[in-house]
Amino acid sequence: xxxxxxxxxxxxxxxxxxxxxxxxxxxxxxxxxxxxxxxxxxxxxxxxxxxxxxxxxxxxxxxxxxxxxxxxxxxxxxxxxxxxxxxxxxxxxxxxxxxxxxxxxxxxxxxxxxxxxxxxxxxxxxxxxxxxxxxxxxxxxxxxxxxxxxxxxxxxxxxxxxxxxxxxxxxxxxxxxxxxxxxxxxxxxxxxxxxxxxxxxxxxxxxxxxxxxxxxxxxxxxxxxxxxxxxxxxxxxxxxxxxxxxxxxxxxxxxxxxxxxxxxxxxxxxxxxxxxxxxxxxxxxxxxxxxxxxxxxxxxxxxxxxxxxxxxxxxxxxxxxxxxxxxxxxxxxxxxxxxxxxxxxxxxxxxxxxxxxxxxxxxxxxxxxxxxxx
Numbered sequence: 001x002x003x004x005x006x007x008x009x010x011x012x013x014x015x016x017x018x019x020x021x022x023x024x025x026x027x028x029x030x031x032x033x034x035x036x037x038x039x040x041x042x043x044x045x046x047x048x049x050x051x052x053x054x055x056x057x058x059x060x061x062x063x064x065x066x067x068x069x070x071x072x073x074x075x076x077x078x079x080x081x082x083x084x085x086x087x088x089x090x091x092x093x094x095x096x097x098x099x100x101x102x103x104x105x106x107x108x109x110x111x112x113x114x115x116x117x118x119x120x121x122x123x124x125x126x127x128x129x130x131x132x133x134x135x136x137x138x139x140x141x142x143x144x145x146x147x148x149x150x151x152x153x154x155x156x157x158x159x160x161x162x163x164x165x166x167x168x169x170x171x172x173x174x175x176x177x178x179x180x181x182x183x184x185x186x187x188x189x190x191x192x193x194x195x196x197x198x199x200x201x202x203x204x205x206x207x208x209x210x211x212x213x214x215x216x217x218x219x220x221x222x223x224x225x226x227x228x229x230x231x232x233x234x235x236x237x238x239x240x241x242x243x244x245x246x247x248x249x250x251x252x253x254x255x256x257x258x259x260x261x262x263x264x265x266x267x268x269x270x271x272x273x274x275x276x277x278x279x280x281x282x283x284x285x286x287x288x289x290x291x292x293x294x295x296x297x298x299x300x301x302x303x304x305x306x307x308x309x310x311x312x313x314x315x316x317x318x319x320x321x322x323x324x325x326x327x328x329x330x331x332x333x334x335x336x337x338x339x340x341x342x343x344x345x346x347x348x349x350x351x352x353x354x355x356x357x358x359x360x361x362x363x364x365x366x367x368x369x370x371x372x373x374x
Contacts, residue, residue, distance in 0.1 A: 001016035001017065001051050001052065001053055001054055001060050001061070001062050001296075001297055002016070002051065002052065002054045002060065002062075002297030002298070002299065002309070003049050003050070003051055003062075003295075003297060004049060004050065004051075004052050004354075004355065005048065005049055005354065006039055006042055006043055006047060006048055006049060006050060007039070008036060008039065009355075010034055010039070010050075010052055011034055011035060011036055011039065012033065012034065013033075013034050013052040013053065014031055014032065014033055014034070014052065014053040015028055015029070015030055015031060015032045015033075015034060015050065015051070015052060015053070016030060016050075016051035016052045016053045016054075016062075017030055017050075017051040017062070018030045019042070019047070019050065020072065021045075021127060022075045022076060022079045022127040022130045022131070023076060023079065024072055024076060027041075027042070027045065028042070031053075034052070046127075046128075048255040048260070049255055049261070051297070054297065054309065055364065055368075056309065056326050056333075056336070056356075056364070057309045057311060057324050057326065057336070059311075060296055060297050060309065060311055060324075061296065062118060062295070062296045062297050063114065063118065063296075064118065064119060065108070065109065065112060065114075065117035065118060065119055065138055065142070066104075066105055066108040066109065066112075066138060067108050070101070070104045070105060070108050071134060073101055073104065074101040074104070074105060074134045074137070074162070075127070075130050075131055075134050077094070077097045077098055077100075077101045077162075078098075078130045078133045078134060078162060078163070079127075079130045080094060080097070081094040081097070081098055081163070082129070082130070082133075082163075082166055082169055083169075085166060085169075085200050085204050086169045086170070091204050091205065095205055095206065095207070098159060098162060098163065099155070099159065101162070102137065102155055102158035102159055102162060103155065105134075105137060105138055105141060105158060106141060106151070106154055106155070106158065109138070109141055109142065109145060110145075114313060114315070116290060116291070116292050116313035116314065116315060116318045116321075117138075117142060117290055117291055117292065118291075118292045118295045118296060118313075119135055119138065119139070119250070119291075128254070128256070129165055129168055129169075132165065132247075132250055132251065132254065133161070133162050133163065133164065133165055134162060135246075135250040135254075136161045136162070136164060136165075136243065136246045136247050136250050137158050137161040137162035137246075139245075139246035139249055139250055139287060139291070140157055140158070140161040140239075140242050140243055140245075140246040141154055141157065141158050141161075142286075142287060142290050142291065143242050143245065143246060143283050143286040143287050144157050144158075144242060146286035146287075146289065146290055147282070147283075147286060156208045156210050156211050156239065157211075157214065157239045157242060157243075159207055159208070159211040160208075160210065160211035160212065160213070160214025160215060160239060160243065161214055161218075161239075161242075161243050161246060161247075163197070163201060163205075163211070163215060164197065164214055164215045164218045164243055164247065165193070165197065165215075166196075166197040166200050166201060166215060167192070167193035167194060167195065167196030167197030167198070167199075167200065167215065168193045168197075170193065170196045170200075171189055171190060171192075171193050171196075172189075175189060175190060176190070177256075191219075191227040191228055192228060194215060194216050194217065194218060194219050194227070194228050195216065195228045197215035197216070198212050198213065198215050198216035201215055210237065210239060211239075213237050213239070213240060214237070214239050214240055214243045216228075216240070217231065217236050217237055217239075217240030217241075217243070217244075218240060218243040218244050218247050219244070219247075220235075220236045220240055220241075220244065221244070221277075221278045221279070222236070222241070222276070222277060222278055222279060222280060223277045223278060225278070226244075226278075241279070241280040241283060242280075242283050244278075244279060244280075245271065245279050245280070245283045245284055245287055246287070248271070248279075249267055249271060249287060249291075252267050252270065253267050263352050264291065264292065264293045264294070264295065265293050265294070265352065268288050268293055271284045271287075271288070272284060272288075288318065289318060290318065291318065292313050292318060292321070293318050293319050294310045294319070294321050294349060294352065295310065296310050296311060296312065296313065296321075297309065297310060298310045298352050299352070299353040299354075299355065299356060300323060300349045300350075300351070300352055300353065301349070301350045301351050301353055302323065302325070302339075302347055302348070302349060302350060303347055303348045303349075303350050304329060304347055305328070305329025305330075306325050306327060306328055306329055307325070307326060307327040307331060307353070307356065307357065307360065308323035308324055308325040308326055308327075308339065309323065309324045309326060310322070310323060310324075311323070311324045311338065314340070314341070314342050316342075317342055320340075320341035320342045321341060322338055322339065322340045322341070323338070323339045323341060323349075324336050324337070324338055324339075325337055325338075325339050326360075327356075327357075327360050331357050331359040331360050332359075332363070333360065333363050333364075333367075
């Protein structure tokens with residue numbers, strides 16, 4: 001299974017992972033053969049990427065950092081809560097639900113045997129804010145657990161991050177999803193969403209004030225260039241600094257209407273370049289040690305010229321996963337073998353490929369044609 005862009009090139013491929021909306025509606029089930037009609041429908045729903053089954057490496061598993069049921073409940077809880085707050089409805093049950101899903105996320109992370117985590121990349125434009133809130137919460141808790149924070153503190157951090165973008169519901173969607181650059185006036189409106197979120201949380205939720213400050217401070221930056229108050233360094237609460245790293249990482253590795261996602265390696269470089277100026281270096285390190293820089297299913301070009309697919313993560317070294325080598329340096333298919341990069345320091349990953357090179361795809365087409373011939 002691997003993540004691919006939605007295009008006509010994947011017609012005939014089998015869907016690798018069931019696609020569900022934030023409210024739990026199943027759009028397509030895993031194993032469905034993709035047609036042009038299905039692809040057009042998914043694009044209309046705002047999807048840009050999906051998982052497909054990989055014929056060269058069919059045994060790849062892409063496990064989310066949290067259980068599928070936890071993710072669905074968390075996304076539904078965020079969507080329901082944000083809409084209730086926006087419409088001024090009572091949120092007593094929502095407070096309980098949010099606390100429960102944060103505890104479930106923490107439990108999943110604690111019980112996950114993978115030290116290096118992957119996050120689901122499936123999302124549509126309409127559900128972006130809800131999925132982003134859940135992912136930011138997961139990433140923040142990964143950082144928090146790396147720092148060995150107490151469980152009570154982690155719950156406070158989790159509640160703050162899962163509701164951190166509440167204020168965005170008061171910003172016009174036409175501004176949030178604008179394909180081009182924002183005008184100065186539009187950007188000033190966007191810069192108010194942390195303050196709006198803080199005020200809404202204080203008004204509607206009986207929560208730890210620190211959790212509300214996470215929403216208030218997740219766009220502040222260490223050098224004072226953030227917003228809405230231009231806080232610097234230690235003026236920003238530690239949870240605000242953690243949320244800033246988690247929020248940015250998920251945002252830049254996500255597909256948006258106005259830009260494509262950044263791969264984890266480039267995202268990591270962006271964060272590392274901003275360490276000490278925009279972001280607290282400790283939290284960047286805590287995240288990058290535990291998030292998959294080369295997620296399972298990634299097609300990679302090795303320094304040897306060979307092509308392979310990431311099949312497993314190394315628990316002790318996130319930048320050196322196990323590669324299933326499938327083609328030689330001339331892109332000729334070969335008997336595949338697993339290559340743990342930890343044991344081969346002389347070999348590096350040169351780059352992540354969007355798809356198999358054309359020569360490999362042509363060989364695969366010939367193999368399929370031969371197999372289908374009576």
